[in-house]
Amino acid sequence: MKTCHMMWALSLITIFTLSACQNSQTTETSQVDNFDEVYTQINTQDLKTHIKTLASDEYEGRLPTTIGEQKTLDYLVSEFKALGYQPGNGDSYLQPVELIEMTADPDMTLTIGDNHLAYKEGMIASTKREQNLVELKESDLVFVGYGVNAPEYNWNDYEGLDVKGKTVVILVNDPGFENPASGKFQGKTMTYYGRWSYKYEEASRQGAEAAIIVHETKPASYGWSVVANSWSGAQYGLVSKNGNADRVAVEGWLTLESAQKVFADAGLDFTAEKELAKAGPYNKALNLKASVTVKNSFKTSESYNVIASLPGADSPDEHVIFTAHWDHLGKDETKEGDQIYNGAHDNATGVAAALVMAKAYANLNIKPQRSTTFLIVTAEEQGLLGSKYYSEHPIIPLDKTVANINMDAMSVLGKTKDVAVIGMGKSELETYLAKAAKRQNRYLVEEGHPEAGYYYRSDHFSFAKQGVPALYAKGGEVPVDEATAQYRKRTNVIVRGCYHQVCDQFRESWDLSGIEEDAQLLFKVGYDLLSSDDWPNWAETSEFQRQK
Incomplete structure (x- = not known):
């Protein structure tokens, strides 16, 4: 009986040993770098x-905020779940983003001097202010070159200028783009000063009532149809505590043809003025008035970022x-x-x-x-x-x-x-x-x-x-x-x-x-x-x- 017990014990040891080896091999296989x-x-x-x-x-x-968003969110969350990713925001795959949706009534006309510019054809205008009605009435028009205030480049188009209550007209891109050999800014490589978002931000800091960018396809890197499609219809921003009261009242674009007409009415040649703006910080009163009424509907809503982690x-x-x-x-x-x-x-x-x-x-x-x-x-x-x-x-x-x-x-x-x-x-x-x-x-x-x-x-x-x-x-x-x-x-x-x-x-x-x-x-x-x-x-x- 003792011999039988010993043989049984040895058999168990053998089984456990083989099992351990097999488990070890399985673990090693799963840990192979693939x-x-x-x-x-x-x-x-x-x-x-x-x-x-x-x-x-x-x-x-x-x-955002449409049925198209919901379908997209459902698809993305389903994919990340199936892949074994964990929710990235606590127990949720979603991060709420508070948006304000603002839609300007397209029935508007921008009047500058004797020019009556039609929406999406000669101009685009909108507002970020959370107001139902924004009126620009007989606002003095000032050309501010590239609309740049950049101390590190020793460049300030607003120097010595008070634009409070006025409408500033701004060139697209920055001074280095069309004059790369000048050593200004970073040559053809755009800096943040060339972005439309910066130009509206700086005009707001300067106290302007409105800011209008002149669109040109080459320095903008996209055609007018992109502006017309992207800036019309529902526009979104992040919810602001002050209702964006610190933004310019009107943000807009002019086609190049519209800008040329406006400058001609001011007795100026647009191309010549642009050359002066390229050469150094520059601003000039145009002695024209700008008017536009933006009827605005807005509502707050939530959209979502999707976040998932391994x-x-x-x-x-x-x-x-x-x-x-x-x-x-x-x-x-x-x-x-x-x-x-x-x-x-x-x-x-x-x-x-x-x-x-x-x-x-x-x-x-x-x-x-x-x-x-x-x-x-x-x-x-x-x-x-x-x-x-x-x-x-x-x-x-x-x-x-x-x-x-x-x-x-x-x-x-x-x-x-x-x-x-x-x-x-x-x-x-x-x-x-x-x-x-x-x-x-x-x-x-x-x-x-x-x-x-x-x-x-x-x-x-x-x-x-x-x-x-x-x-x-x-x-x-x-x-x-x-x-x-x-x-x-x-x-x-x-x-x-x-x-x-x-x-x-x-x-x-x-x-x-x-x-x-x-x-x-x-x-x-x-x-x-x-x-x-x-x-x-x-x-x-x-x-x-x-x-x-």
């Missing part, structure tokens, strides 16, 4: 599925945040024929890239040490409002936010040999990007049109203003082969022509391999940051620094 496998799982088919869904007519152009293995309180904006322009029921601004390129592509990257991180066997967070924001088209709100009301402390990586209007033009860095030279994130690009046998270049100021036109800028290093990069302009070059020529005409138009729709002819490659690229950048304890810094020459 980065390369996951990297290649980022594919065009998944991208296509997401783009087609989000840009479908069913989503009605994804305008906790890090070792430093879960440190996050790399990936952003894309889910919103577009909705629909215009006054249009004949197609009324829906589907926003396939802008920005169903960026959201699709975010979702396929989120899937890739979820499929990693070995979880990175830091937390992976996706923030899909609202109201980008209305002035980066969703990301602005988040950066001012962060759920993850900004000093625990390692970096931001942004995806907006990804390239549908096929693979490229180069990677365009928007705002090149701003931060050490480009070191990580260069490493990821080398893996793909690609190289980094400055963006093709730095004069357009794209670094200040997407959601990463909201993080940059708060001192968080932010990266915005995508496929460049050197096609990978001749077939791609020919495809790019055909497709680029459509892409550019459909910016903020109803024709920005998904097309079966699109070559999504460029987005696949760029999503893999940014996935690698994020992975290296998530797997590190480094804190990338801004370049010494950058205007941004981490907030202390």
